[in-house]
Amino acid sequence: MDSKETEGLLDMILQGDEDHYEEIMKAYQVKIFHYCYHILGHQVEAEDATQEVFIKAYRNLKKYKREIPFAAWLYKITYNHCMDVLRKRKWSRFLPFLQEVERGVSHIDIHIEDVYFSESVYVAMSALSVEERTLLILRGVEEKTYEEIAQIMNKNAASLRKKFERTAAKFRNVYSPLEKGGAKHAESARLT
């Protein structure tokens, strides 16, 4: 969906035709879900977060200023929402299963499948701050420009650029695919 189409729909929604909000959601929901999925490391929480983000966005549509792209504004809400979720979450409840990964206990393979696609990636992502995870996903995976990411994170684009290189290096440093007794599936790539 291009920006003109989005703006047209937003105008109609703001004039009271709220059904068009469905079209907005259909255009952005998979991207927003994937972002939440990687930041939160949990499928069900990511689904809930996606819902909450769209509800928050709807409630605040009147405040949306058109100077920034709608997608960037939506990601900004998502970024803040994920920060809130992580603050509220008792992170420690995930730790026992991480420790079991190290011991090679196989039943956690089943557990992780319902939660996140790869325990190795989960462990590596856990070593990053929310800001770093955001940068890794938005730049490294979604290939957004640093200007767009700067809008989302309220940061300076030049500093993000430097930070991304360090974050990617940090991620690679921690990431190590579990090949025996760990992951149920072979990892798609070994990072070097």
Place this chain on the structure above:
Amino acid sequence: MQNQRDSHKDIKDLFSDPRIPQQIDVTKSVMEKIQSQKERFFVKYKVSILVAIALIASITTGYAAVKHYQLKNPQGEVLYQEKDVSEYEGKGQIVKELDPETHALYDIRWKIEDNMEPGTAAAVYIVAHNPKKQIFTISRPFEFTSLVDVRKKVGEQIFVPETLPGGYSFLDASLENSLKHEYNAEALYKQAEQEKKEYVMQPLEWTNELNTLYLTYKEAGGGYLHLHISNFENVVNSTRYIVGLDSQKKEVMKIGQMEVLYTEEVRGDQVGRQIVWVTENTGKKLQYELNASGEVLNKENISQFIDTVMTKN
């Protein structure tokens, strides 16, 4: 040198795993919630007005509690202050929407930077997607893995410690000085026209004035400390705007005659700690920022870090 997009292909591939759920549809549940909230709103509207009136006093008090954090020199002048980003009132913060043309232009711009050698800078004119004939100043910081080399580069203006308390040793550094913005735009346009290239560039020279120095220290257990020293001379109102200032725990502390801003922030299962201070010793303002995770830096040992960093200043 590898294109940056290609150099991070491994990460993109990893996150393109087929096990990642590809389908989600929250439209129905969101629309239902929006509808039900709307209905509840009308029922509760009158009651809410009364409650809102009663709450006005406390809300006003809440606004008054907005925090600023300031560091002052012994003469009482503000050297540095932090405010929440919501208080930013300047213009030009928001980048205008990136249309496909601008997007394409910036893609080329980043590609050029990715292919530049560390420690080089240039004025670059990109021909395609550039109707305003904008000229970019592009630079790559100097990179160092040797303490001797980085000390040689910064000279006497800044002391670069070999180690930091807690068993941390110098790992690497990147440095950028200010640039001499001396280029001939017309010559670039002409060169592009004659050579029919996608872009043309003129090398730019660095000044000797430090812009930013980013130092990383590592300990045997794999922990990192990041020391960032930057020129704070021309920062507007000496103010930095912080995202989510309220979520950070801050305290201005006095180390000798100097004020230091100590920050704690919960990040996932860890606590990030930071100290910031500003010096005027070299005749201009330099901002120091030390970032750490875990307990290595705390309120009790701040002076050890500052003593180590400021030894020769």
